[in-house]
Amino acid sequence: MPRRKQQPSEPHAMHPQLAADSHPVAALALCDLQLMDDDNYPWLVLVPRVAGARELTDLDPAQRATLMEEIARCEQLLLDVVQPHKLNVAALGNLVPQLHVHVIARFEHDPAWPAPVWGRVAARPYAPEALVARVRELQAALLQD
């Protein structure tokens, strides 16, 4: 029996914690694409602009299909730009319940490998020049695909 969908009274706005922890890269068809401000890992986050969504079941099937293709686009972007050893994709939301999907490039030399990244080492914010360079590099690669 499908759970009743939440009926949000407010329009979508990015959760303040997500907005504080990340930087805008692009607005895709469904999601805002953000770069996490953690230079330990090339780490993208997709935030569907769907008010009140917590779980994938809070999206309709067409939105889920679009989300999946935007996840795959983020994977390809990271494969092209940073050539990781592995990609990690996750929708957790235990602390920030607004639906968001992590797409993280993992390397055998990164500080959490082979564990998942959460709760391992403190975030290492980008130096300003490195942040600008990384965002521009991602935006340029997005335009090419």
Next chain:
Amino acid sequence: MPRRKQQPSEPHAMHPQLAADSHPVAALALCDLQLMDDDNYPWLVLVPRVAGARELTDLDPAQRATLMEEIARCEQLLLDVVQPHKLNVAALGNLVPQLHVHVIARFEHDPAWPAPVWGRVAARPYAPEALVARVRELQAALLQD
């Protein structure tokens, strides 16, 4: 530029580690649906029957769309059967690179909350009767949706 797909010479077979850590529940259209043998959390795993797949980009768009709907079906199954506080969905694969997707029911009283489940507490295998009961409960609920 899309990465060239792997051309596996062998047919799909579930990775031995996944097979050892979980029990079969059902064969969906794309994925084998397994129950992880860890009574700490109601924990499903979807394993696409696609030889050589490591990342979502190794599936074609139709396979990805099917995978997304099978993930949503697992979410709904857990929402219906165990009423969790939150769902966690993840494709990691740092240790077992064969593509597989975790769909985990999380509770505020579970032993890892609010952290992700990996690397927190040792798996607690089901007692035989509890395992059989849980698998049957999931299979019955799958038939009803």
